[in-house]
Amino acid sequence: MYLTTISSSLSNKPENMAKYQNTKQLHTRIIFLIAYTFFLLVPIQKITADSTDIYNLQPIIINSDFQNLKIDSFIKIWQTEKKLKPEDLLELVNKNDIDAAPHVTSQGFSFNYFWIVFLLKNESNKTKNIYIEIDNPHIDTIVFYSYNPINNHCEQIGYGGDMIPFYQRTILNRRFIFPIKLEKNEEKHFLLLIDKQKTSVSFPLRLWDQFTFNKNEGISNLLLHLYFGSLLLVALLTIIAGLLFRNWMLITYAIYASLMGLFIFTSLGFSFQFIYPNYYPISDKIMFPFAVILIIAFTEFSNSFIGTKQYSKKIYRILHYIYAISILNLGVWAIFHDYMLNFPGLLVSIQYTIILFFFGIIIYSLIRFYRFNKHKTISYTLAISALIIGFIFHLLIEYGYIEQSNLAVPPIMLGAGIELLIFAIAILIEIKKINDKKNELSLIVGENQRKITKAFIEGSEQEGTRISQELHDNIGSRLALLKNKITQSDTNKLELHEDLNNIYNDVKKLSHELSPSILQIAGFRSTIEQFLLDFTDISGIRTNLSYHKVPKLKENIELQLFRVIQESVQNCLRHSNANKLDIQIIGHENELIMSIDDDGNGFDISVPFTINGNGINNMKTRIESINGNFELSSTPNTGTFLLISIPI
Amino acid sequence: MSTKKLIKVIIVEDQKLFANGLKEILNKFEGVEVAKIIENGNLVSKELDTLKADVIFLDLNLIGKNGLEVLQEIREQHSDLLIIILTMYQEKVLVEKAKKLGANAYLTKDATVEELKKALFLKDTDHYFTSKAITNTKQIDSKNNFDDNKILITDREKEVLKCLAKGKTKSELAEILKTSTNTVNIHLKNIQRKLNIYNPQELISYVLNNNII
Structure with a gap:
C-alpha cells in the first residue's frame, strides 16, 4: 500500500511541477516525501527484522552435490497443547506468543503437538528433488506443509501416521518420507506437524537427495x-x-x-x-x-x-x-x-x-x-x-x-x-x-556287555571242557575198564553190576548240567549269594537278598528259580540302567514268594519286546513248569518288578 | 631212630579208580598212611570217631550226604582235623562255602602232586590253601546286603508301609502304587513273614520305631 502511494507521488512529480509554479510547494512536497519514505522504510525493516528474530532460521543450502544432511541444528520447534490449524500456529509464532522448544526430542512423555519449521534453499543450477525423512516409525499423525512466510498461507505436501492405513502414505516407507521439489535458486519454508501423544517422542530429521536416498x-x-x-x-x-x-x-x-x-x-x-x-x-x-x-x-x-x-x-x-x-x-x-x-x-x-x-x-x-x-x-x-x-x-x-x-x-x-x-x-x-x-556312556555299556558276554562264553566253554574231560577221563576210562573186565573170564556179575550202576549214576549227574549239582551241593542260598556278589563285581549294580523261612525245595524247583534269577539279573544289566537290585525269597505256609525288583528305567510292557523277548518268555515257561505264577510289572522310570509265587 | 608219628589219612571219594590212585600216591609219601576209603557221606562221621585220623580228603560229590554237609558235620566235632577238599568243581561258591565251613584246603582233581604234598603237610592252618586252578581273590562285598543281621525292607515295601501308616486301605494302596490288590497283599504278607509281626498296629509301630520309614 505504502509503496503504491510513493510510486504514484513520484511519478506525479514532474506533472505537478508544471502545475505548481510555487517553489515553496515543491520543497514541501520533497520534505513530505522524505518523511513518507522514512516512515515507510522503518516498518518494512521491522517486518524483515521480525521474521529473522522469531524464526532465526538458518537456511539449509542445497547445492549440486547434495546427498544427505541431518538438519536438527537448522530447525525450530514449538509445542502446543491443542491441535491448531497451521496458519494459526504461524500467527502465534509471528506474534511471539509462543516459546520455541529447546530440543528435537522430548524427554519423557508428552501430550503436546509438535511443530517443526525449516527453510530450504536450492543454490544449484538445476531442479532438485529432495526427500525429508523423519526416522521414527511410530507417530500417530504427521502432516507436512510448505508455507509462505509473508501471508502464512500453508500448502499440504504430505500426510502420514499410524492412524491412517499404510498405503495412504505419501511415500510408501516404514519411516515417514515426504518429497520436496525445489527449482533452481528457489527458497522455501516448510512446516511439519507431529502428533505423537502419550508416548516418548524423538524425531530425527534428515534430508536426502532422492537418488542417494533410493540407493541407501x-x-x-x-x-x-x-x-x-x-x-x-x-x-x-x-x-x-x-x-x-x-x-x-x-x-x-x-x-x-x-x-x-x-x-x-x-x-x-x-x-x-x-x-x-x-x-x-x-x-x-x-x-x-x-x-x-x-x-x-x-x-x-x-x-x-x-x-x-x-x-x-x-x-x-x-x-x-x-x-x-x-x-x-x-x-x-x-x-x-x-x-x-x-x-x-x-x-x-x-x-x-x-x-x-x-x-x-x-x-x-x-x-x-x-x-x-x-x-x-x-x-x-x-x-x-x-x-x-x-x-x-x-x-x-x-x-x-x-x-x-x-x-x-x-x-x-x-x-x-x-x-x-x-x-x-x-x-x-x-x-x-x-x-x-551319551557316546561315552554307551561305549561303557557296550564294554560291560562285552565283558559279561566274554565271561559267559568262557564260563560255558570251561563247563564244556570240563564235561568233555569228565566224559573222557572218568566215564570213558571206567567204561574201558568195564569192557576189560567183561572180556576176562573170571568176571563177577555182581561187581560188574555195581560198576555199571556207578557209571550210570555219574552219567546222570553229568547230564544234569554240572550247575544243578553245584546248586545241590553248595545250597540254594549260597549259590544265589555268590552269583549276586559276582554280578555286582562286574556290573556295579548293588544287590540285596532277603531270604526268609525258605524250606528245602525240590532240585528242579531250585534250578528253575535260579535260572529265572540269572535271566532277570542279566536283563537288568542289559537294559535298565539300574543302580540297585532287590531279590526276596520268602517262604509262607503254602507258597514260596520270590520277587526281583530293580530301580532302573523300566519298560513299556504293552510293547511286544523284541529285545527281551525270548528271555521273558523263557522265564515264564520255567515258572509255569513248576506250577508257579509269574507276574511282571513295569512302568517307565519306576523300574521293573517281577513277582513269582510257587505252591509248596 | 625214633618212630615218627604216622599221618593217618582217610579218603572220602566215590570214584573207586581215583580213590585207589590217590591212595597209591599218598602211601608213597614218607610217614603217610591211608587208613580207609569211604564212599558214602553218611558213614564218614562214624568212621572218624573210631579211626582217629589226622587228615581227610573230602570229595564234594558223594553217595548220600554231599561233601559240604559232611564237612559241616565233622568240623564241629573234630577241630584239629586237617580237612582237604578234593573235587572236580572249581566254582567259587563251593570254594567259599568250604572255607566258611572250616575246610583247610581246596584242591581240584587236576592238581599236581606237589600241591597235594603242600596241602598234606600244611603247617599254617589259618591260611586257606587252594590249588592253582582256583583264583582265591578276596571279594569285596561292601555293595551288597544279604540280610543276616538286619532284616531288609525293599523300597516298594516301604511305600506300602508309608501308605498304611497314613491309614490307607488296600485298594487305595493299589491305586497309589499303580499295581493290583493282589500284589499289595503279597507285599504285606512278605513283610509280615520277614518281621514275624502279623498284627497291623504292631507292624506300624515296629516300623516307625526302627526308622524303617
Whole structure:
C-alpha cells in the first residue's frame, strides 16, 4: 500500500511541477516525501527484522552435490497443547506468543503437538528433488506443509501416521518420507506437524537427495533382509531340532528368537507395513503386550539354558513369579487401558522395573552357578551383556538423552543380533557335550556287555571242557575198564553190576548240567549269594537278598528259580540302567514268594519286546513248569518288578 | 631212630579208580598212611570217631550226604582235623562255602602232586590253601546286603508301609502304587513273614520305631 502511494507521488512529480509554479510547494512536497519514505522504510525493516528474530532460521543450502544432511541444528520447534490449524500456529509464532522448544526430542512423555519449521534453499543450477525423512516409525499423525512466510498461507505436501492405513502414505516407507521439489535458486519454508501423544517422542530429521536416498534404502533393505532372514532360519532350525530331540532349551530359544525378531520388526515399522497395513488402531496398542510376552519367553529360555531347576528350586520359582507379575501388569493395561492413557509412563515403567529385577536375579544366579558350568555362565553373561547394552542405549534414546541419528544401526537390533548369535553357539556346544557324554556312556555299556558276554562264553566253554574231560577221563576210562573186565573170564556179575550202576549214576549227574549239582551241593542260598556278589563285581549294580523261612525245595524247583534269577539279573544289566537290585525269597505256609525288583528305567510292557523277548518268555515257561505264577510289572522310570509265587 | 608219628589219612571219594590212585600216591609219601576209603557221606562221621585220623580228603560229590554237609558235620566235632577238599568243581561258591565251613584246603582233581604234598603237610592252618586252578581273590562285598543281621525292607515295601501308616486301605494302596490288590497283599504278607509281626498296629509301630520309614 505504502509503496503504491510513493510510486504514484513520484511519478506525479514532474506533472505537478508544471502545475505548481510555487517553489515553496515543491520543497514541501520533497520534505513530505522524505518523511513518507522514512516512515515507510522503518516498518518494512521491522517486518524483515521480525521474521529473522522469531524464526532465526538458518537456511539449509542445497547445492549440486547434495546427498544427505541431518538438519536438527537448522530447525525450530514449538509445542502446543491443542491441535491448531497451521496458519494459526504461524500467527502465534509471528506474534511471539509462543516459546520455541529447546530440543528435537522430548524427554519423557508428552501430550503436546509438535511443530517443526525449516527453510530450504536450492543454490544449484538445476531442479532438485529432495526427500525429508523423519526416522521414527511410530507417530500417530504427521502432516507436512510448505508455507509462505509473508501471508502464512500453508500448502499440504504430505500426510502420514499410524492412524491412517499404510498405503495412504505419501511415500510408501516404514519411516515417514515426504518429497520436496525445489527449482533452481528457489527458497522455501516448510512446516511439519507431529502428533505423537502419550508416548516418548524423538524425531530425527534428515534430508536426502532422492537418488542417494533410493540407493541407501536399497542397501539398508538388503541388510535388513539378511538380518531377519537369518533370524527366521535359525528359529526354524532350532524349533525343528527342539521338537525332534525333545529339548526344551532349543524350543524356548526358537520361541524367544522369533519373538525378538518380530519385536524388532515391529519397532522398525515393518509390521505396520506388511502385517497389518489397514488395521491402524493396533499399532498403538501392540508394543506393550508384545514386550511383556517377550520378557516371559526370555525368562523361560534363561531358566532352561542356565538350568536353574537343578541348581536352585527357589530361584526357579522366583523367576516364575516374574511371569505372574508381568501378566498381571498386562491385565491391568488391558482392562484399564483408557484410564491408563493418562498415565502412559506408569505401566511401562513398571515393566522396566520388572526387567531390571529379572536381570538382577539372573546375575545373582550366574554368580552362584558359575562353578557348576563355567562355559555356560560365561556365554550367557556375554550374550545378555550385548542385549543389555543395546537395551540401555534404546532407553536413552527413548527418553531423549541421546540423539538416535548418532547411531548407524538401531541399538536393540545390534544387541539382539549379537546376543542371539552367542546363544546359538552356546546351545550348539551344549548339545555337542551331551552327545559326547551319551557316546561315552554307551561305549561303557557296550564294554560291560562285552565283558559279561566274554565271561559267559568262557564260563560255558570251561563247563564244556570240563564235561568233555569228565566224559573222557572218568566215564570213558571206567567204561574201558568195564569192557576189560567183561572180556576176562573170571568176571563177577555182581561187581560188574555195581560198576555199571556207578557209571550210570555219574552219567546222570553229568547230564544234569554240572550247575544243578553245584546248586545241590553248595545250597540254594549260597549259590544265589555268590552269583549276586559276582554280578555286582562286574556290573556295579548293588544287590540285596532277603531270604526268609525258605524250606528245602525240590532240585528242579531250585534250578528253575535260579535260572529265572540269572535271566532277570542279566536283563537288568542289559537294559535298565539300574543302580540297585532287590531279590526276596520268602517262604509262607503254602507258597514260596520270590520277587526281583530293580530301580532302573523300566519298560513299556504293552510293547511286544523284541529285545527281551525270548528271555521273558523263557522265564515264564520255567515258572509255569513248576506250577508257579509269574507276574511282571513295569512302568517307565519306576523300574521293573517281577513277582513269582510257587505252591509248596 | 625214633618212630615218627604216622599221618593217618582217610579218603572220602566215590570214584573207586581215583580213590585207589590217590591212595597209591599218598602211601608213597614218607610217614603217610591211608587208613580207609569211604564212599558214602553218611558213614564218614562214624568212621572218624573210631579211626582217629589226622587228615581227610573230602570229595564234594558223594553217595548220600554231599561233601559240604559232611564237612559241616565233622568240623564241629573234630577241630584239629586237617580237612582237604578234593573235587572236580572249581566254582567259587563251593570254594567259599568250604572255607566258611572250616575246610583247610581246596584242591581240584587236576592238581599236581606237589600241591597235594603242600596241602598234606600244611603247617599254617589259618591260611586257606587252594590249588592253582582256583583264583582265591578276596571279594569285596561292601555293595551288597544279604540280610543276616538286619532284616531288609525293599523300597516298594516301604511305600506300602508309608501308605498304611497314613491309614490307607488296600485298594487305595493299589491305586497309589499303580499295581493290583493282589500284589499289595503279597507285599504285606512278605513283610509280615520277614518281621514275624502279623498284627497291623504292631507292624506300624515296629516300623516307625526302627526308622524303617
